[in-house]
Structure formats: structure tokens, C-alpha cells
Amino acid sequence: MLVGLIPAAVLLVVLVAVGYLAWCWVFPFTRCRHSSERHFLRCRRCQSTGTRLRAGRRLLNHIRAARRH
Numbered sequence: 001m002l003v004g005l006i007p008a009a010v011l012l013v014v015l016v017a018v019g020y021l022a023w024c025w026v027f028p029f030t031r032c033r034h035s036s037e038r039h040f041l042r043c044r045r046c047q048s049t050g051t052r053l054r055a056g057r058r059l060l061n062h063i064r065a066a067r068r069h
Helices: 002-026 055-068
Strands: 029-031 051-053
Touching: 002 055, 051 055
Parallel strands: none
Antiparallel strands: 029 051
8 A cells, every 4th residue: 555655755746846847947036035115125135126036946057057067
């Protein structure tokens, strides 16, 4: 019984990870949680743009840079 659940769980995790990376490839930016309308001009995390790069997109950029070198 447990033998069939482990490959299914691994497959589910892989599908979720691939789906998230695809989402990050299509939509690389997200709203910055640390900047609000009144702190918009002082946010260091998003350089005062209001958007920041997703973690998955940073991972994709790192993989692409590593493949080039």
C-alpha cells in the first residue's frame, strides 16, 4: 500500500515544482510585500519599483548563467 504512494508523492512534488518554474518563466515579477504606498519611495528590496523578482525566476537565471560558463 505504501509502496504506491511514494512514487505518486514524488511525481506530485516534481509536477508542482515544474509548474512553479513555468509560472516564474511567464510571470517573472511579483508585488513587493515590503513596499506600501507610503513607503514606496524608500524600499530597498524592490529599488522603489513596487515589484520584485520571484525566487523561482532567480533560480532560473542562476541555472542559465551557470550553463553559459
